[in-house]
Amino acid sequence: MLDYHVHAVAHGEYDYTQEWVELYLQQAQESGIDEIGFCEHDEFMHLVDLELFQRLKAASRHYVRLKLGLEWDFGPGREKSLQPYLDTADYDYIIGSVHFIDGWGFDHPDYQEGYQHRDVDEIYASYADILMQLAAAGCCDIVGHIDLVKVWGHRPRRRSALHYLDPVLKSIKAHRLAVEINGGGLRKPVEELYPSRDIVERMYAYDIPITLGSDAHRPEQVGEGLVEAYSCARRAGYQRCVTFDRRLMTVVPLEY
Ligand SMILES: [Zn+2]
C-alpha cells in the first residue's frame, strides 16, 4: 500500500525535525503502508531539510520506503515555476494541483463565500479549464485531488462534474499522467473521496494510472481514507496502481 500525499510541514506550521517526521513513519507502519511519499506544497519546500530526509530514507528502508514528492500549485502563468525545484532536488514524483481560480483560493475556508457570488457551473468550467492547462503543460506526474472544487459540497446544476472533467481525463491520458485517489475529501464537508466514484470509473475506462494518498497534514492522518480509496479503485475495476522513482512510473499490483 502506498500513501503518496503526505505533508510534514503542512502549511508551514511544523518544524521539519527527525522526531516529527518519524511520527509520520510510525503511523505509516501502523497503517500497513509500505511506501510513503512526502509532497510538500512548493511554497513550503524551503522548510524541508533534504539531508535529514535522505538520512531517514536510508534508515527506514527496511520497513517503509520513503519517496520525495512535491505538490506543485498550478495556475495560468505558473508553468515555469516548477523548474527551480527540479534543479535543486531529485524528486520521485510531482503532483500537479489546482487550488486557485483567477486568484480565488476556493478550497480555503476563509474564501468559501466565493461560491455564493459565482455560478457553480461556471466555477466547475473554469476549474476544468485550468486543469486542462495543467495536463497540457505535461510537467507533473500525477494530478492531485482532481475534483477538489466540490470541497464544500457545491455541485454543478446544468451538467455533471464528470461532464466538465471528461475532457481533462482525455488530456491526462494523452499526456500519460496519473491521477490520485485522495482520501482528504472524507475529512472535508463534502465527505467524499477525490475524485467521486463516477470519475474513477471513467478513469478506469480510459486506462489512466492511479496513485493513492491521504493528504495528511498531521502524523495521525497518514493512511486516512486509504481503505475507502482502495475499495473505490477496486470497485471501478482497478487491479493495479503505480509508483514513481525519480519520475519513472512503475505499475504494481493494487493490494491492501
Ligand atoms: Zn492540494
Ligand SMILES: [Zn+2]
Ligand atoms: Zn496536499
